[in-house]
Amino acid sequence: KAGVTQTPRYLIKTRGQQVTLSCSPISGHRSVSWYQQTPGQGLQFLFEYFSETQRNKGNFPGRFSGRQFSNSRSEMNVSTLELGDSALYLCASSLAPGGGQETQYFGPGTRLLVL
Amino acid sequence: AQSVTQLGSHVSVSEGALVLLRCNYSSSVPPYLFWYVQYPNQGLQLLLKYTTGATLVKGINGFEAEFKKSETSFHLTKPSAHMSDAAEYFCAVSDYNQGGKLIFGQGTELSVKP
Numbered sequence: 001k002a003g004v005t006q007t008p009r010y011l012i013k014t015r016g017q018q019v020t021l022s023c024s025p026i027s028g029h030r031s032v033s034w035y036q037q038t039p040g041q042g043l044q045f046l047f048e049y050f051s052e053t054q055r056n057k058g059n060f061p062g063r064f065s066g067r068q069f070s071n072s073r074s075e076m077n078v079s080t081l082e083l084g085d086s087a088l089y090l091c092a093s094s095l096a097p098g099g100g101q102e103t104q105y106f107g108p109g110t111r112l113l114v115l
Numbered sequence: 116a117q118s119v120t121q122l123g124s125h126v127s128v129s130e131g132a133l134v135l136l137r138c139n140y141s142s143s144v145p146p147y148l149f150w151y152v153q154y155p156n157q158g159l160q161l162l163l164k165y166t167t168g169a170t171l172v173k174g175i176n177g178f179e180a181e182f183k184k185s186e187t188s189f190h191l192t193k194p195s196a197h198m199s200d201a202a203e204y205f206c207a208v209s210d211y212n213q214g215g216k217l218i219f220g221q222g223t224e225l226s227v228k229p
Contacts, residue, residue, distance in 0.1 A: 004158070033216065043205065045216035056216055090158055092217075101147055101166040102209075104217060106158035 001027055004093050004107035012113045018079040021110045025072050025093030031055075032074040033104060034066060037088040046089075049074055050097045078112075086114045117142050117208050121220035129228045134178075134193040136223045138206030141187060147209040148189045149217065150180055154202045162204075165189060176200070201227045 005024045013019050025032050034046040045058040049068035066076040088111050092104035122137040147166050151159040163174025170182040180191045206220040
């Protein structure tokens with residue numbers, strides 16, 4: 001069974017631009033979560049989607065948004081990019097919503113560099 | 116609020132030596148605890164998890180961790196380090212009351228010397 005896939009793997013943008021990242025979960029998984037990883041802040045939760053509904057959102061500005069499609073694929077969008085948005089963005093999928101015993105399986109991440 | 120503290124941002128051991136990576140958590144409810152490993156330029160891979168039941172949890176690659184409620188700890192160990200164990204390790208807690216997100220520690224980078 002294929003793992004979580006994320007596209008693109010690497011991305012370079014300039015300040016003020018917007019970016020869309022894509023995540024395809026493991027087949028059969030309906031929950032997708034997004035995390036931002038930076039050297040200074042570590043791994044921080046962005047949001048979680050289940051059945052096309054956002055269940056939970058982390059403490060990030062409204063420039064960060066996401067959505068989930070009926071096939072469970074998810075996208076996250078960052079508008080008006082800032083230098084501080086440079087990070088590795090990780091997507092994780094699970095069978096059911098997280099928060100309990102569900103294991104979240106992570107993709108390889110998209111590395112975003114904002115110049 | 117839940118939190119996770121990993122003691123030691125860098126740990127160095129010799130090949131064949133014991134690996135001990137420390138993790139302490141704070142939680143007002145019984146926690147679900149996870150250890151993940153991250154190799155360079157890759158995502159996170161689950162090593163093991165504690166939900167309920169046996170407090171000694173065995174994972175992949177010879178790693179294990181023991182849940183100690185009285186010490187609010189979930190330390191990761193491996194009896195004999197291998198060069199391939201060099202990576203960054205993250206402890207995480209999941210609390211259903213917080214909507215399912217994983218809260219991660221700051222990570223511990225493990226180096227293995229030949």
